[in-house]
Amino acid sequence: MTTGIDQKRVAMVIGSGGVKCAAALGLWKTLQQAEIGVSMAVGSSGGSLYAAVIALGYDIQVAQSMTIDFWTSDLMEGYTSNLRAALSGEERFTEFSGLINDQQVYERLANVFGQHTFADTHCPLYIVSTDLYSGESVVHSAGPIIDAVRASIAIPMIFPPWQAGGRWLVDGAVSDPLPIDVAIKEGGETIVAMGFELPIRSRMHSYAAVTGHFNSIYMNNILKATFAFHNLAHHAEVIAILPEFERDIWSFDSNMIPYVIEEGTRAAEKELPYIRRLLTIG
């Protein structure tokens, strides 16, 4: 088997995890410094934002400042009053509803991705969402990137589902929170998968908190089960990177982003010698 610069590439898989997904930028930085390329990028939910940014080849500094502008708490404007209206029946809540006005999210995504399509990426990009009706995972690899990312981050009940390609789609984390299977199917040989467990609350003071908590329990259990299966069933090399956060990270905590990226770097550096060894052995 030949070794060479061409082969010094890994498939990057970035799982769901809201703001924590920014840790992928730390991983990416570490790979760049080690002169390891990215052969494909796969993302689910919050991870899709970073997979797309990486596949489009944005500068890391630019990606970092875009991230800080993206996850701000004003995204959640109107949430509490909409929740009250939905619970009391004042507002009708259907399968197409969400508790926040998603126009702002869409505009922010448009700022980041503009008119870019999957054809504009430097390496293949795959984004995972979930079909709202069948519950199955959907892999996006063509069309406007903004559609795929918007569908993939449609956190149930918070962001309304998104229609693309004639289907109604929700959060990729509902079916495939760490889509290693997509990288395997697309021929990834050395797969670096960064995943996150969702935060677990100790006290819950609102319906929304309980709902979020149930989602976290399910998604964490799906994450563990799918990871156990893919790890066992497939023979691609999967290097799991699970950054540890000593501080609590909640969604829309954008001032935590530098810390999150730092932890991503730290976790990636720990695995770097092993990644290097795999790539030189071929």
Place this chain on the structure above:
Amino acid sequence: MLAIKPYRPLEGKRLALVIGSGAVKCAAALGLWKVLSQAGIEIDLLVGCSGGSLFAATMALGMDVDECIEKTQRLWNRKVTEKRDMTSLLRAALPRVFNFNERFGMIDDQAMVQNLRSVFGEQTFEDTRTPLYVVATDFHSGEQLVLSKGRLVDALRASISIPFIWPPWPVDDRLLIDGSASNPMPVDVAIKDGVEIILAMGFESSYPRSVSSISRFAFHVNSIMTNNLLKANFAFHNLAHHAEIIAIIPEFEQPVGLFDTSKFPYVIEQGERAMQEQLPYLNRLLAAESSQVK
């Protein structure tokens, strides 16, 4: 050289029945049981999750098929779901005023608890004739918890705490919810117990046709996640372990809703049919020489 594990009893192989979550659909286990009884096949271990735990418990206590049908119909009927929990609903709408906490459910669980008490009384796991495990989920950590001690009423009530429908239930010092949030068809519990053959009856949750309220939306998303968890767990356990697992997945052409107890006879019949199909294979496994199983 033959490697015979020491726990294998001389008289033959042990058979476990795992009944997964699926509300009313879980009654299909009674159909399965009818087929086994007629064929003279005994179950050595019962594992139940969520709705499945109710049926596993009645079987484990040694009731016959007809008695089980009668008891479970008493447990699960329209009455247990008709009373909404107004306090919980008010707390959800106005959390500060009504002091919302995590013990939230849309339906008043008093009728369900009373029914459980009338069927199981003060009986404990020690009173079962067949060993029984009931699967629930720790509400705070999200991890699976296997119950095999204490009052049956507590274990069952915990295991059926369907998110958003019935509030969590405390057992010892833990708050527990529906087993389906961690392991909707817990074949691994039977595997760990060391049985040789596992009948795994599981159900996919069906989705409502349309979503008209936020709680229905939440419920819909939970069903999707339960189904994805079911598939992922089963794929893993099936691949990782070498016990014989026979999946019995009844098919329902008629829609069976969460509380559609009028469908009991139909559901039982479908369970019977699904088991009939697998009976020749089960018989073959039971008849095979122990020494052939390495």
